[in-house]
Amino acid sequence: MTLSIEHVDLNIKKDKILTDISLELEQGKIYGLLGRNGAGKSSLLSLIASYRKTTNGKITLDGKTVYENDAVMKHINFLYNVKDASGETDTVKEYIESGPIYRDDFDTDYGFTLLKTFDIDKDKKISSLSQGQQAAVNAALGLASLSKVTIFDEVTNGMDAPTRELFYSEVLAAKDREERIIILSTHIISEMEHLFDDIIMMHNGKILLHESTDELLEKGYTVAGKAERVRAFTDSKHVINVKFLGALQIDTVLGKLSYEEMDIAADDNLDISPLKLQEMFISLTNSKKEEV
Numbered sequence: 616m617t618l619s620i621e622h623v624d625l626n627i628k629k630d631k632i633l634t635d636i637s638l639e640l641e642q643g644k645i646y647g648l649l650g651r652n653g654a655g656k657s658s659l660l661s662l663i664a665s666y667r668k669t670t671n672g673k674i675t676l677d678g679k680t681v682y683e684n685d686a687v688m689k690h691i692n693f694l695y696n697v698k699d700a701s702g703e704t705d706t707v708k709e710y711i712e713s714g715p716i717y718r719d720d721f722d723t724d725y726g727f728t729l730l731k732t733f734d735i736d737k738d739k740k741i742s743s744l745s746q747g748q749q750a751a752v753n754a755a756l757g758l759a760s761l762s763k764v765t766i767f768d769e770v771t772n773g774m775d776a777p778t779r780e781l782f783y784s785e786v787l788a789a790k791d792r793e794e795r796i797i798i799l800s801t802h803i804i805s806e807m808e809h810l811f812d813d814i815i816m817m818h819n820g821k822i823l824l825h826e827s828t829d830e831l832l833e834k835g836y837t838v839a840g841k842a843e844r845v846r847a848f849t850d851s852k853h854v855i856n857v858k859f860l861g862a863l864q865i866d867t868v869l870g871k872l873s874y875e876e877m878d879i880a881a882d883d884n885l886d887i888s889p890l891k892l893q894e895m896f897i898s899l900t901n902s903k904k905e906e907v
């Protein structure tokens with residue numbers, strides 16, 4: 616199964632929201648969709664879910680057009696946080712039980728198991744749940760509908776740390792069990808980095824990069840130590856980020872280190888660590904962009 620996005624533009628009135636987006640997403644992978652506020656993540660996701668029509672270009676699942684095609688759209692599930700659930704009259708139980716009405720791949724038993732996992736009282740009204748509990752119910756709906764393409768747009772917002780951890784485990788299990796395409800858009804990068812097979816970074820309505828997480832993080836390293844020693848070590852290198860923690864300087868560098876350089880770093884008491892996705896994201900989405 617392949618989800619293809621080909622040369623997609625989205626204009627709203629005179630504003631160019633998305634420009635020439637092309638991506639190919641494969642089954643059995645979790646994609647981390649990253650971008651600063653307003654980068655265009657939700658806009659792109661709403662096009663994949665057929666909530667909007669592309670201005671140009673096309674989106675297909677296994678070659679079949681997604682937009683206004685019920686046979687394809689039923690395989691795509693888009694979960695996002697509802698800002699105001701005060702109008703919801705259903706209980707959590709009724710909400711989960713109505714899942715199969717909307718999605719024929721909905722696993723009601725799994726939905727109830729997830730409620731227990733997330734410690735949600737199924738007899739409570741949706742409108743009476745806290746923000747984090749509503750987010751957990753939303754996540755349960757997305758996981759329990761076994762859609763081939765499952766999109767979670769910042770669904771962890773409001774969840775506490777233990778609930779987020781439980782959600783991450785369920786996402787990983789769902790990917791392995793059903794070989795889904797799972798797209799997670801998030802700002803909690805460092806915490807979710809381990810989930811992502813691939814990273815898609817967006818900036819100003821365009822794709823900045825799409826790479827496997829492993830390959831991306833092999834493109835550089837960080838050097839930490841006494842400021843003057845770090846500066847001397849990275850002087851002729853491609854530094855994309857500099858951070859200070861007290862007397863410690865931490866440089867993020869693109870490129871590979873030779874064995875000789877590693878020996879020099881060790882002699883200078885410098886700590887060399889793998890690249891961190893969050894540091895890379897911050898520097899790449901600064902106004903002054905770097906090529907990777």
Ligand SMILES: Nc1ncnc2c1ncn2[C@@H]1O[C@H](COP(=O)(O)OP(=O)(O)OP(=O)(O)O)[C@@H](O)[C@H]1O
Binds near residue numbers: 630632654655658
């Ligand atoms: N209905 C709309 N009308 C006009 N502009 C819109 C509309 N929806 C979104 N935009 C604009 O499109 C751009 C991308 O918004 P989008 O919500 O896709 O970003 P995002 O990456 O999801 O941001 P965030 O991380 O803040 O949720 C923003 O500049 C936003 O103002």
